[in-house]
Structures are given as C-alpha cells and as structure tokens.
Amino acid sequence: MNSANRTWRNWGRSVAVTPLSVERPESVEALQLSVKRAAAAGRRVKAVGAGHSFTGIAAAPDVLLQLDKLQGIIDVDRERRRVRFQAGTRLYRIPGLLSGLTLAMPNLGDIDRQSLAGAISTGTHGTGAGFGGLATQVAGLTLIQPDGGLLTVDDGDPLLPAAALGLGALGIIADVTLQCVPAFALQAQEESELLADTLAALDRRAGSTDHFEFYWFPHTDRAATKSNTRLPGSAPLHPRPPLSRWIEESLLSNSLFRATCAAGAAVPALIPPVNRAAARLLGGHGYTEASHRVFTQHRTVRFREMEYGLPADRLPAAFAAVRQLVEERAWRISFPLEVRWAAADDRWLSTAYGRDTAYIAVHRYYREDHREYFTAVEEILLAFGGRPHWGKLHSLDAASLAPRYPRFNDFLAVRNRLDPDRIFANEYLDQVLGP
Numbered sequence: 001m002n003s004a005n006r007t008w009r010n011w012g013r014s015v016a017v018t019p020l021s022v023e024r025p026e027s028v029e030a031l032q033l034s035v036k037r038a039a040a041a042g043r044r045v046k047a048v049g050a051g052h053s054f055t056g057i058a059a060a061p062d063v064l065l066q067l068d069k070l071q072g073i074i075d076v077d078r079e080r081r082r083v084r085f086q087a088g089t090r091l092y093r094i095p096g097l098l099s100g101l102t103l104a105m106p107n108l109g110d111i112d113r114q115s116l117a118g119a120i121s122t123g124t125h126g127t128g129a130g131f132g133g134l135a136t137q138v139a140g141l142t143l144i145q146p147d148g149g150l151l152t153v154d155d156g157d158p159l160l161p162a163a164a165l166g167l168g169a170l171g172i173i174a175d176v177t178l179q180c181v182p183a184f185a186l187q188a189q190e191e192s193e194l195l196a197d198t199l200a201a202l203d204r205r206a207g208s209t210d211h212f213e214f215y216w217f218p219h220t221d222r223a224a225t226k227s228n229t230r231l232p233g234s235a236p237l238h239p240r241p242p243l244s245r246w247i248e249e250s251l252l253s254n255s256l257f258r259a260t261c262a263a264g265a266a267v268p269a270l271i272p273p274v275n276r277a278a279a280r281l282l283g284g285h286g287y288t289e290a291s292h293r294v295f296t297q298h299r300t301v302r303f304r305e306m307e308y309g310l311p312a313d314r315l316p317a318a319f320a321a322v323r324q325l326v327e328e329r330a331w332r333i334s335f336p337l338e339v340r341w342a343a344a345d346d347r348w349l350s351t352a353y354g355r356d357t358a359y360i361a362v363h364r365y366y367r368e369d370h371r372e373y374f375t376a377v378e379e380i381l382l383a384f385g386g387r388p389h390w391g392k393l394h395s396l397d398a399a400s401l402a403p404r405y406p407r408f409n410d411f412l413a414v415r416n417r418l419d420p421d422r423i424f425a426n427e428y429l430d431q432v433l434g435p
C-alpha cells in the first residue's frame, strides 16, 4: 500500500485500486462499526489479507479494511484440539502460536504469508490425496453482517460449507476456529528424475505418499518430485542443511531464479538450458523437520499464476495435453508447472467439492505477458472438467462457473440473504457470482 496516495496493489502486481478510505480496526467492535458505517453510507467494504490473490478478488474500491491488528489466538478447546484465531492472523505466525499447545495445522500450501481469513476464503490448498484444503480445517467462524451484527457459524451449521470458503462475499470474517491436529514432523524426500518415470508411477505415489507433488520444467524431460511422510511430533529431526535449502529456494523461487527469469525475459533462448540445469540440480536429498517448515517456502520472485482443479483420474490425460501444447508452441517458459492433489470435500465453492482432485498450475514471471499461455492452457483444463482457483488468474464468469459447482446456486441464495445490497461485492465478485 502506498500511504501517500492510498493505492493498493496485490503481490503479483496484476491488480491496483485506490479505495475511498482505508481503515485499520484494532478490535472487533471497531471492525463492526467500520462495516456498519460503510453500509449506512451506501459504500462497499472489503477486508484485504496479504494481497496474495492474483485475481481482483480482494480489490476494495470503496472502503478497504486492513486486519493486521487483529491477529492471535482468542481461545482454545484443548479437548477437541480447536483453536479460535482472529481473522487477520498471518499463517506464518500460527506455528509459533500453536507450539505451546503442541498442535499444528494438518496441511498447508507452498507459502505462509497469507492471512487466515484470506487463505480460507479463496480455497487455498497444499498437496496430499488424503487431505483437504485449508477451508476444510475450519470448524467455525464469525461473520460481520452489513448492519454490523455478528453471525456465529458453528460446526454443524448448514451455513459452514458456504461460509468457510466464501470468497469474501458473505461478510467480513472476524474470527476463525481451526480444527488442529497434534504437532507432527514431515520426512521429506526430494528427487530430480525423468518425467516419464514420474508419470508412470503417479497413481501409486500420489495415493501412497501423505503429501506428494511434482514440478515439470518446460523444455526438459525432467521433473522435481517432493514426497512428504507424516511422523509423530516426537520423531528425531534431521533438518535440511542450510546450503540445500538455499539452493532449492534460490533455484525455484528466489535470487538465482529472479536472475534467470530476468535473463530469460530478455533472451528467451536461454530458458531451455537454464531449465535443464535447474531440473538436475534440484533433489537428491531427504530431511525431517517440523511440518510447517517442510510444507512452506519463501517466494520472492514475483509471478502470475493460474491453477485448475481437475477430477484426479483425468490428470494424466490433461497433463499430457498441456505438455504437448507447450512443446508445440514457440513459448519459452521459465517457471515449472506444479502438480498437486487434494481429497474431495464438502465446501460448496471448493475446487475439490465432491471429487478427489488433482491440480495443474502454470506460472509466468510478472514482467512477461502471461495471456497467450494461460488462455491456451485454460482451454485444455476446462475441457477436462477443471475448476479455477478463486485467487488465481482465470477467465470464467458466473454463467460458466455455475455448471461446474453443484451447490453454486445454493451459494448465490445464501449471498442474496446475507448481502442483499452487495456491500461486500467488487468487480471480480460481480464477474464470478453475478451482480
């Protein structure tokens, strides 16, 4: 946020907006008042988390609510391992907050910069065929309504499957109760291998490894695989040597990768040999660390991303079609494609609603034009029954999304009831849910 002119930009630099006002409430009462005042003045109001969505889902044209002062634990139900957090709590703070309780979040995505409310609201997920996305960890939440009133949505409430992954469309979330698990460690095995070998064993590896994913480097025949196995929290730790963490994060996400992306943007012919070198350098090591240290990495190179969730059994054919497309076109793509898994869940707008899911994600350096690549890949993934990640770039509107989500119209009915005057709307929500 630029404080001089109040212009807000998202992390991927794909969205910018100058709200009429920016408010940073320090208590739930102040947050309620902000919402009530905005609604009474006929203004739209949106909470912004870490701005890590690539779509305009968080754009707040009228009143922008920044919840960084609403972080931390509110209360704990030790018996049920449930912890209620303030909605603005950043994910990277949660392991520290939970450590004294020897609890952890069951699964996480690639990074932990997001706010809790922001992450659940767009369907943020990690990988693991037996594990759901972050919204499936929600055992309750409190929504602030247009009149400033509080609506408590508990476990078992028929509203929970809508509100736990609500796109920010149903109200401002004041707190979130997470169903935690006993703290655990992950034994990680990272390998560089022939893509053909990875693909030949996909079902077995994704099905038998707790958390399996792979990256394919375009213009190469190689994949980098990550297989994480859950161990009790008391398991002896064998941390990754700092040099290997540095190599991986530099190659995939940070300093060295930034240099190669910039060089590749200027001289695209450099990309294939750089990808080949990176694909070979990654992998070949194992380590055991606390779960959050294995799940998440630092990502400092800005990029744009599109990701689709597909019925898991359609992944091999969809991946083959995308690979063929990349090989046929003259594009030079520096970012690897990422493939992950999630278990079927019951969150109405979840990309994994009602079906075991595999994800294909494509990325481009933010200074490159992503449009032709993303559009062509999107066409393929839609044909395989894909559902787009709500926080990542895509072109769908309400009419094309509705048939992809069995409970879409039920969600719209809840929205009509909770926000009839659309004070929580913005241009993106108009596009994906309708006005």
Ligand SMILES: Cc1cc2nc3c(=O)[nH]c(=O)nc-3n(C[C@H](O)[C@H](O)[C@H](O)COP(=O)(O)OP(=O)(O)OC[C@H]3O[C@@H](n4cnc5c(N)ncnc54)[C@H](O)[C@@H]3O)c2cc1C
Pocket (backbone or CB within 6 Å): 011, 012, 046, 047, 048, 049, 050, 051, 052, 053, 054, 057, 058, 067, 087, 088, 108, 109, 110, 111, 113, 114, 115, 116, 117, 118, 119, 120, 121, 122, 123, 124, 125, 126, 167, 168, 169, 171, 172, 173, 174, 299, 389, 391, 392
């Ligand atoms: C580098 C990077 C890595 C990523 N890795 C992954 C990944 O591994 N897996 C994955 O699935 N996604 C990933 N994402 C996408 C990201 O997790 C989502 O876009 C997520 O929603 C961002 O969280 P945020 O806190 O930045 O929310 P924002 O983008 O700021 O907001 C998202 C939505 O939440 C709403 N919101 C925020 N706070 C509240 C509140 N208190 N009440 C109501 N609504 C609220 C906003 O209004 C908006 O609708 C990644 C993004 C980036 C940039």
